[in-house]
Amino acid sequence: MPTGKHKSRTFRRVYRKTPGGDTNLAYRRRKPARVVCADCGQVLHGFKQLRPSQVAHTAKSKRRPERPYGGVLCSRCSREKIKQMIRK
Numbered sequence: 001m002p003t004g005k006h007k008s009r010t011f012r013r014v015y016r017k018t019p020g021g022d023t024n025l026a027y028r029r030r031k032p033a034r035v036v037c038a039d040c041g042q043v044l045h046g047f048k049q050l051r052p053s054q055v056a057h058t059a060k061s062k063r064r065p066e067r068p069y070g071g072v073l074c075s076r077c078s079r080e081k082i083k084q085m086i087r088k
Helices: 075-087
Strands: 011-017 023-029
Touching: none
Parallel strands: none
Antiparallel strands: 011 023
């Protein structure tokens, strides 16, 4: 019987083959949701699908794009936002 924390579907169930030839059930954390644009909701490119604790261990240049609004808006929305700021 699984322990209490493994009864919910917070953890996904993965069947692992052991060296002895048996198949065991392992519980792994699920992948987090993809990062989306704050304006249009489109999936942002240039992001790895990692948990916050894993993101802390990656290089800063690999966390998000190095441009204004990088990591918040997609390239199309950030381009429009910059145009609006210049026009004012």
